[in-house]
Amino acid sequence: GLRIQQVAFEEMMTKSNLLSIHVPLYKKTWHRIGLEELKLMPSGSTLVNTARGGIVEEDALSRALQNGILASAAIDVFELEPYKGPLTELENLIITPHIGSCSYDCRFRMELESAEEALRHLRGEPLQREVSDQEYEYQL
Structure with missing residues (x-):
């Protein structure tokens, strides 16, 4: 193992x-x-x-x-x-x-997840991949 x-x-x-x-x-x-x-x-x-x-x-x-x-x-x-x-x-x-990330499957999944996340936002639903303020502070 x-x-x-x-x-x-x-x-x-x-x-x-x-x-x-x-x-x-x-x-x-x-x-x-x-x-x-x-x-x-x-x-x-x-x-x-x-x-x-x-x-x-x-x-x-x-x-x-x-x-x-x-x-x-x-x-x-x-x-x-x-x-x-x-x-x-x-x-x-x-x-x-x-x-x-250039495979067809990966790009398709990225586009689909982005669209689904945008729809959740427009419907006022919680986002699944939201970047927290704390995590954002660590970004360059």
Whole structure:
């Protein structure tokens, strides 16, 4: 079975051969992973970011890949899109153009849920995916 346990951030970084990022972009997660954090990872590690651009510092990622701190990475999100920076030159990096939600089924579901939420609002019903004031304060 899966051996999953909660650990502190630094311990996670020192024990992760593969780090796959799945967090929202908030003030507290913006540039959360920089060069110092990447240096904590074991030699030969891989980083995957399909969450949000801005969580991983792009310059730090570039340096980590060029200097062998990371063996490889795969990213689908950037701070500014479309991305045209120096990461495109690295052979140990897989880049996709923020296509994680581009399937027909996913787009259909997003459009349907948006329309249903708008109808709930117009009918005065409680929203199912309302962003609270507290959560909104964490946004960049």
